[in-house]
Amino acid sequence: MNLNDLVKEFGLDVKTGSGHLDREVTGGYVSDLLSDVLAHGEEGNVWVTLHIHQNIVAVASHKDLAGVILVQGRQPEKDTIAQAEKENIPIMVTDLPAFEVVGRLYKAGIRGA
Amino acid sequence: MSPREVVNAALLKGLELIGVCDHNSAENVLAVKKAGARNGLMVLGGMEVTSAEEAHLLAFFDDDDDLLHFQEFIYGHLEGRNDEHNFGLQVIADDEDGVTGFCDRLLIGATSLPAEKIVEAVRAAKGESLVIAAHVDREAFSIIGQLGFIPPGLALDGIEVSQHTTCADARERFPDCKKYPVITDSDAHCPEDIGNRFIWLTIEDGTVAEIKKALTGSDGRKADC
Numbered sequence: 001m002n003l004n005d006l007v008k009e010f011g012l013d014v015k016t017g018s019g020h021l022d023r024e025v026t027g028g029y030v031s032d033l034l035s036d037v038l039a040h041g042e043e044g045n046v047w048v049t050l051h052i053h054q055n056i057v058a059v060a061s062h063k064d065l066a067g068v069i070l071v072q073g074r075q076p077e078k079d080t081i082a083q084a085e086k087e088n089i090p091i092m093v094t095d096l097p098a099f100e101v102v103g104r105l106y107k108a109g110i111r112g113a
Numbered sequence: 114m115s116p117r118e119v120v121n122a123a124l125l126k127g128l129e130l131i132g133v134c135d136h137n138s139a140e141n142v143l144a145v146k147k148a149g150a151r152n153g154l155m156v157l158g159g160m161e162v163t164s165a166e167e168a169h170l171l172a173f174f175d176d177d178d179d180l181l182h183f184q185e186f187i188y189g190h191l192e193g194r195n196d197e198h199n200f201g202l203q204v205i206a207d208d209e210d211g212v213t214g215f216c217d218r219l220l221i222g223a224t225s226l227p228a229e230k231i232v233e234a235v236r237a238a239k240g241e242s243l244v245i246a247a248h249v250d251r252e253a254f255s256i257i258g259q260l261g262f263i264p265p266g267l268a269l270d271g272i273e274v275s276q277h278t279t280c281a282d283a284r285e286r287f288p289d290c291k292k293y294p295v296i297t298d299s300d301a302h303c304p305e306d307i308g309n310r311f312i313w314l315t316i317e318d319g320t321v322a323e324i325k326k327a328l329t330g331s332d333g334r335k336a337d338c
Contacts, residue, residue, distance in 0.1 A: 033166075033167055033223070034167060034221075035163075035165075035222050035223035038193065038219075038222060039192075051253065053252075053253045055221070055253070058199045058200055059199075061198075062196045062199040062200070087199075
């Protein structure tokens, strides 16, 4: 399953990195502690979080994550969008809360790292 | 920002006293203090520590040895190596802006220390020390943003609000702000932002000891925020 499939399936609003949605998703990780994602996120994972500041791009790029899903309709900050475009990191927004989106990702076949 | 840039920008803005805090490190503090002393700017040496909850705490020390000792303690609880592409170069400079080295620790990371342990460690310093919860009005990396409240019993000397909120608004929005002295500052990450926000202190000299008195309003010292 790649990011494009997830975008279509869940109606995600793609904010950045629209040219990089063909990447295969290796698994999922959900956390709102950046240090936790730095320690436990894995390459190719999709990361579910409520953070909208630009540090999420640095973390996603460092861990070579497939993309980031922001929950509850939270919009990435301007700096976050600029940095994500520069680093080719897809950021997608859903109106769902984290529990719901993770449940649906799991049902769609995405597993934890 | 280099030591001379910081000092020059502060003097241009008419500041008399600044605090210098890098994330989880104090490698550049002594250089800024030296550059400040040479140019008549008072500099408080400190560090902005990231707790395990990913809340930022500002720690200041009058005694440089206390600061360096604290840095060792923090380094002992901070894992990982820097990734210069994603997190930037971590330059160590001298007071003339000469590059003396690079810090390869993952300074953007969080320590394994809960806020309470960091406060304890700051308070264990031999000389005077000051610990302040950073930018509590911000959503990211603030103790109120991360926990929703300030844990009762956390022995802070004060709390900081960012330049996006006035002290009065902060007291209104966050009931915990009424329990501690409130300060505000620029939290500058680039020279242009230095001095964008400042406070007036009535103090005898630029030491932590005096600022602590100002925050509590003792011995005629005061902080106007």
